[in-house]
Structure formats: structure tokens, C-alpha cells
Amino acid sequence: MTIPESTAAAGGGPGVSRIPVPHRPGVLARLRDREVSGWLFLLPLIAFNLFVVLVPSAFSVWYSFTDWTGISSKAKFIGLENYRNLFRDPEFVQGLEHNVLWTVFFLIVPMAMGLFGAYALSRIRRFRLLFRTLYFIPYIVASVVNASIWRSILDPQNGLGNLLHINPLGDQDLALWSVEFVNNWAWWGFLVVVFLAAMQGVNPSLYEAATMDGAGATRQFFAVTLPAIRPTFAFLGLMTIIWSFLAFDYVYILTQGGPAGSTDLLSTVAYRNAFSNLQGGYASATGIVMALISGVVVTVYLVIRKTREWET
Amino acid sequence: MYVALTALAIFSLGPIVLFFFNALKTNSEYAADSLGLPTSWTWGNFTSAWSQANMGAGLWNSLLIVLCTVAITCVVASLAAYALARLKVRGSSAFMTYLLVSSALPSQMFLVPLFYMWARVGLYDTRIGLILIYCGLFSPFGTLLLRSFLLGIPREMEEAARVDGAGELRVFLQVVLPNALPGILTVALTTGLSAYNEFLFAVTMIQSDSKMPLSTTFFTFQQGFTQNFTLISAAGFIMIAPMLILFLLLQRRFINGLANSGMGGI
Numbered sequence: 001m002t003i004p005e006s007t008a009a010a011g012g013g014p015g016v017s018r019i020p021v022p023h024r025p026g027v028l029a030r031l032r033d034r035e036v037s038g039w040l041f042l043l044p045l046i047a048f049n050l051f052v053v054l055v056p057s058a059f060s061v062w063y064s065f066t067d068w069t070g071i072s073s074k075a076k077f078i079g080l081e082n083y084r085n086l087f088r089d090p091e092f093v094q095g096l097e098h099n100v101l102w103t104v105f106f107l108i109v110p111m112a113m114g115l116f117g118a119y120a121l122s123r124i125r126r127f128r129l130l131f132r133t134l135y136f137i138p139y140i141v142a143s144v145v146n147a148s149i150w151r152s153i154l155d156p157q158n159g160l161g162n163l164l165h166i167n168p169l170g171d172q173d174l175a176l177w178s179v180e181f182v183n184n185w186a187w188w189g190f191l192v193v194v195f196l197a198a199m200q201g202v203n204p205s206l207y208e209a210a211t212m213d214g215a216g217a218t219r220q221f222f223a224v225t226l227p228a229i230r231p232t233f234a235f236l237g238l239m240t241i242i243w244s245f246l247a248f249d250y251v252y253i254l255t256q257g258g259p260a261g262s263t264d265l266l267s268t269v270a271y272r273n274a275f276s277n278l279q280g281g282y283a284s285a286t287g288i289v290m291a292l293i294s295g296v297v298v299t300v301y302l303v304i305r306k307t308r309e310w311e312t
Numbered sequence: 313m314y315v316a317l318t319a320l321a322i323f324s325l326g327p328i329v330l331f332f333f334n335a336l337k338t339n340s341e342y343a344a345d346s347l348g349l350p351t352s353w354t355w356g357n358f359t360s361a362w363s364q365a366n367m368g369a370g371l372w373n374s375l376l377i378v379l380c381t382v383a384i385t386c387v388v389a390s391l392a393a394y395a396l397a398r399l400k401v402r403g404s405s406a407f408m409t410y411l412l413v414s415s416a417l418p419s420q421m422f423l424v425p426l427f428y429m430w431a432r433v434g435l436y437d438t439r440i441g442l443i444l445i446y447c448g449l450f451s452p453f454g455t456l457l458l459r460s461f462l463l464g465i466p467r468e469m470e471e472a473a474r475v476d477g478a479g480e481l482r483v484f485l486q487v488v489l490p491n492a493l494p495g496i497l498t499v500a501l502t503t504g505l506s507a508y509n510e511f512l513f514a515v516t517m518i519q520s521d522s523k524m525p526l527s528t529t530f531f532t533f534q535q536g537f538t539q540n541f542t543l544i545s546a547a548g549f550i551m552i553a554p555m556l557i558l559f560l561l562l563q564r565r566f567i568n569g570l571a572n573s574g575m576g577g578i
Contacts, residue, residue, distance in 0.1 A: 037480040038399035042407070045392035045451055052448025053414050056422035056429060063425060070424050071431075117320055120313050127314075133563055134321045137328065140559050140566070142509035144531045145548040149331045151534075152541045158346035189324060190570065197571040242416050249511045253531065270420045275516070280424045287421035294416055 057291075063284040070280025082285035092286065094261055095269040098176055102265065103244035105180045106187075107237060113184075114191025114236075119221050121192065122199040132196060135189035143186070143249040150182040151254060172262040175255055179263050183250040191236060198232035199225055238301040242294045266290050335361075335545035342542050354542075361533075361546035369522060370529030371550075374508055377439055377525050381446040381507040382500045388447060389454030389499055390492060394484050396455065397462035398470065408459075411452040419512055427516060437519045445517065446507045454499040457569060461495030462488070498569035501562060508555060526551045 064082055068075035086092045117135060121128050138146065153159045156167035168178035202225060210220045226233070248267040251257060257264035257272070266286055274283035334342060335357050336350040362368065396404050426445070427436065435441030469491075473483045489496075514528045524532070530551050534544045559566055 034399045034480065035401060038395040038401035041391040041395035041399065042401065044388040045455060048388060048444070048448040048451055049414060052426065052445050053417065053422055056425035057417065059425035060421050070428060117317070120317055124313060124317070131317050131321055132567070135324050136567060137556070137559070138324055140505060140555055141328070141552050142527055142555070143511055144527050145552050148534055148544055148548045149327045152334060152346065152545065153327060153330065155346070158343060158541070160347070185327070193567055193571045246418050253511070267418065267420050274424045280428070283420070283424050287418055287423070290418040291421045294418065298413065298416065
């Protein structure tokens, strides 16, 4: 690996020796050492990422243009047919709609709960850490177990379902909301923790000034807190959109997409197409569309951040 | 204010407490009153669940998978974080953007080809195959977390060691690593939690009952015993107990690690 003259000069200044001295290497050799050992240190990470994420993703791009089953080595190139079929496929369209509803729900309910919880915690003196811990506990409970907890509570024969005469997970009109509710229960406490960390960085004199001006707690939240934590807010908004398109566990465990597809998301449709219907190429196309959606979201976020010049 | 906060705390904890109560009820008691206190404390559900759901094997597999994942991820992440924080590698900021993007990729995008690759090379339905996947999935996050931790450590001692002629590997092992231990512990905890709770890859990549980690052992059990909620509750509680205890012991480190990086996943 060669180092351009300019880099060496910038790093070493005048008097840089081009010949490495065995015992006390010159600045140039030292710099080169760092560059080379830097990549050596990165090598294991790159190797793992290559084999687990990058190579399979590249295969996925290729397979999305083929009729690959997912289990045989045969794959015939069929051009854009998978993509054309996707948008004619009622399951895909329905999954996409549910993903949008899912995103809207997670942009509103947990964000509001997280902001409220964090703001309330930032304004109290006692038990702040205790409450924070309590809110966080559902987040560390495994999704399989969380799903079971709520399956028992929402059960139409024994639980709340019986009490209210509803079947939250079995009713086509309620099922998607119920799954979102269960997922949110495990999720919002995480937002409290992140928002609280951001709010504790807000300059206290801003609150003092607001109090002097006679602003109440609600005014202060909108006038002081929210503007101050805007980078965190924007980042979590972005991640919420991305994660909403990745959601899988709760639907798969609680309803498997049912009843009658009323809780299907793109992820569960793709999973079923890949592993039950043996349509690997078609499922890959779904995965690529999902990745493109997150790509668009990230790009929009980066553009907005650049024009507004938010610091993160 | 405290009223609202307490209501939210009940919302968070109530279902878990109820779940624990259900694990202590007999079946007939559960059928009569699934939302109340247990009248007699039936601890036997835990032992029945333990043997019927084959949780001993599941716990052993989870322990093996989590410990190996954590160990490998910590090594991989600390090497990479050192390179990104200290060794002026060209293109490192582009590389970090790549790491962020790759951890936001939908698993569905690479799941099927990965499954196929793993089947072809004999890693499908093996614990080591799952461990390797977890290392690939969790090491980017660990790297970014540890890199920001390393940036907060003064670098004078490293420079001194370099002046003394130490190579990068020695600087890393003797100077950086001991100082980075708190950060590495945070990475270990968050990685361990993710690996222990992971579901999608576990359910896809492990077929044999004898190799399943707890998440899929429990999933299989509750799919088969949908009627017996008391046993399911007991099994579920056995599964979450280790993480609850670990969290309560080391909660500040858990919370700070996750909060500072703002990463996780719905």
C-alpha cells in the first residue's frame, strides 16, 4: 500500500525519511503501519458483515430477477416479472398498507408516551430512576414471552377479552391494533430512556427564564424542551419508520398474519412466500422493496438534516 | 404528575406480575379467574414446565449461543472500534455510515439467500451457524458503541507506548483494552440481551429440538399447549428470569449503553 506524498507531508512535515529504519521507523512508515494495521483490525468485522449481510444481500438482488425457489440451485432470469407481480399481488399491497398503518401508530402513540414519560421524569425530584427502571423492564423481556403475556390477557375466554366481550387478536378489525398495542407496550419505555437522556442535557437556565416569563409546564415543554431535543426526536422518528418496516416478531408469534391476512406485514408475507410457498425469488423482491423504502427514508432524513443543519 | 407516572408504571409492570400470578395458579383456578391473585401458590407449574417444555436443554443452548456470540462480538467490535477511533484509516467515516445502513437493512432482504448459503455449507441447524449470524448482526452496533466510548478515553498513554516502540497490537492489548473494559461490558450486555431474545433467525435457522435456544423452545411449547396458560406462564417466567435478574443487577450499564446510542429495534 502506498501513501501519497501529500498525506505523508501532512502527517510528518519536513525531514521525512523514505527508507524505514528497522529500530526506529520514520513517520512515513509509522503512518503506513497505522493504515495497514487499521484495516487488519477491521478485517474480522468486515468478514462477518460480508458473509452474513453483504453477500446474501447481493444474492438477493440477483435472485429477485429470477424464478428461484429458495431451495434448489436453479434460478432462471425472468427480468422484472417478480416486481411487476408484487404490485398486482393483493397480499403484498395489503402488507404494505398495514406497514404504513403500523408506522403511523408507532410515530404517534409510543412517541407521545415516551415524550410525556420522559418530560414528567425530568421535572420530578424523587423516584426518577425507579420509574425509569420500571418503564424499561418490558423492553428487556423477550418478544416470545411478551406475546404470551398479552395472549393470555387478551384471551377471549379467560382474559380481558371475556370481560369486554371482544376477541382482540381474533377480530379482523381489531387484530392489527392489538398487535401494535402489544409491541408498543414493550417499546415505549425505551423511548422514555432515550428522550430522558436528551432532556437532561437541556440547559436549566432556559427553564428558569421560561418560569420567570410565567410559562407553565406545558408551555415549557413546547417552547423549551421540544426544540432542544429536536435532533433526538428526528433521529427516533427516522428509526421508528425504518423499524416499522422491519417489524416481524409480534405478528408472527401472535397471529401469523391472520385472521384472514388482517395483520400481515411485508415481512410476514415475504417469510411465508420464502419458506412455505418456496418462492425465494419473489420473496427476495419483497425484501429489496423493503430495503429501498428504508433507503428513501434515510436519504430524506439526511437531506432534511443537512438543510436544517441539525447537529446529532 | 406522580399519579400519571404511577399509572404508567402499573401499565408496564402489571402484565408481568399477572403473568407471574398465572404461573402460580392451578388450571381450574385460572379458568375461573385469570386476572386475579392466586389463592394457593402452585409452585409445581415451574417444575412441570421445566421438564415438559424441555427448558433445561433450551437454557443450555441459549447459554452456549449467548456466551459465544458475546465473546466473539466483543473481540471483533473492540478491534474494529480501536481502528475507527484511533488508527487514521482512510474512508472510515464512509465505513461507519455503511455500518449504520447495514444494521437498518431489513433481515428479509438477506434471510433467504443466507438460509440457502448456510444449508449449502452445513451451517444450517447448527448452533455455531446461529452464533456466526448473531456475530454478523450485532458486531456493527457493538463497534459503533465502543468507538464512541474509546473517543472519550485520553490517548496520552497510547502515544507514550508508541513512542516506546510498541506495535499497534501491543498498544491495543496492553493500553487500550484495560481502559475500555467498562465499554466492553456494555457491549457484552446489550449483545447478550439481543442474542438471548432474538427470534427470527433462531426460528428460521434451528430445526432440531435438541439445538433450540430458549426463545424457540418456548415458542414451540406455547404453540403446542395453547390451552394450558398456567404452564406457559411458568415456562415464560423461567425464560425471562435470567435477563430480569441481570438487568436489575446491572441496570445502569444496560440503560446507558442503549440510550446513548439510540439503537434497538421495534
